[in-house]
Amino acid sequence: MKCLIISDSHGSEDELQEVIERHRSTVDAIFHCGDSELKHSSPILHDTYPVQGNVDIPGEFPEDRAEDVKGTRVYITHGHLYNIKMTHVPLSYRAEEKGARMALFGHSHVPTAFEDNGVIFVNPGSLMQPRSRPEQTYALAFFEANGEAQIRFLERKSGEELIDLRQSFPANE
Template sequence: MKAFIISDSHGWGVELQKVIQRHRNDVDLLIHCGDSELSAEDEALRGVKVVRGNCDFGVDFPEDRTEKVDGVTIYVTHGHLYNVKMTHVPLSYRAEEKGAQIACFGHSHVAGAFVENGVVYINPGSIRLPRNREERTYCICEYKDKKATVTYYDYNGSVVEDMIYQFEVN
């Protein structure tokens, strides 16, 4: 299973579409973790599994979603409802409830990935307003045989060399 994960594009439609088009045919799933600030009908989000962030107004997107690809359960939320800027504990409870192997979230604009209790947690950062790094990031997660590789890219599609994470999951 290979998933493209992006978040916090904050109104960038053309730019978002450019990044997604770069990888659309190379992945099994396209995920946006919220704060797109676009409507569900926007061409940039065609074929993308999107959740609502705290800056997304209206009811175009669900608060969270669970996707299953090749036997891998992926939980997606923005993170503001789980206080992810302070702790990952509420998010971990929800991911466990959903039986997720992967939990994707945004909100903090801080890119990173880690494993806890057998779940891979991924925050793709932000392609518009990154925090803690200068690169505007998104990532691709490959998950197979209880091994996950999360590779981060900058807005232009170059691999962020110090942000390639490999995990063996119980």
């Protein structure tokens, strides 16, 4: 399974569309972790799984969702309702409730990937307003048939991988 993970594009339609089109034909799913500032009817979000961010139009998207992609359960939320800037624990509980192997979130604009209790947590950073580093980022997640996973972070303009952020995770036992 391979998926594209985007967050915090903050109304930047051309940039968002460019990243989606760059990867659309090579991924199994496209997730937007909120703060797109677009309407649900936007053609840019066609065939994607968006969630509601704290600056999105209220009620435009679901607050969270769980999707099964090629046998991998993915939980998606923006993170603001889980106090994600302070701790990942409430999000961890929710991901466990949903039976997720991967939990996707945004809100902090900081790209990160880590594993806790068998769940891989991924924040792709911000497509337009980065914090903690200068690059505007998004992520690709790869899950092998044996359950091993790799998260790669890419720079928005070039699509080049930021090697220092790459994370690999063994299969769950």
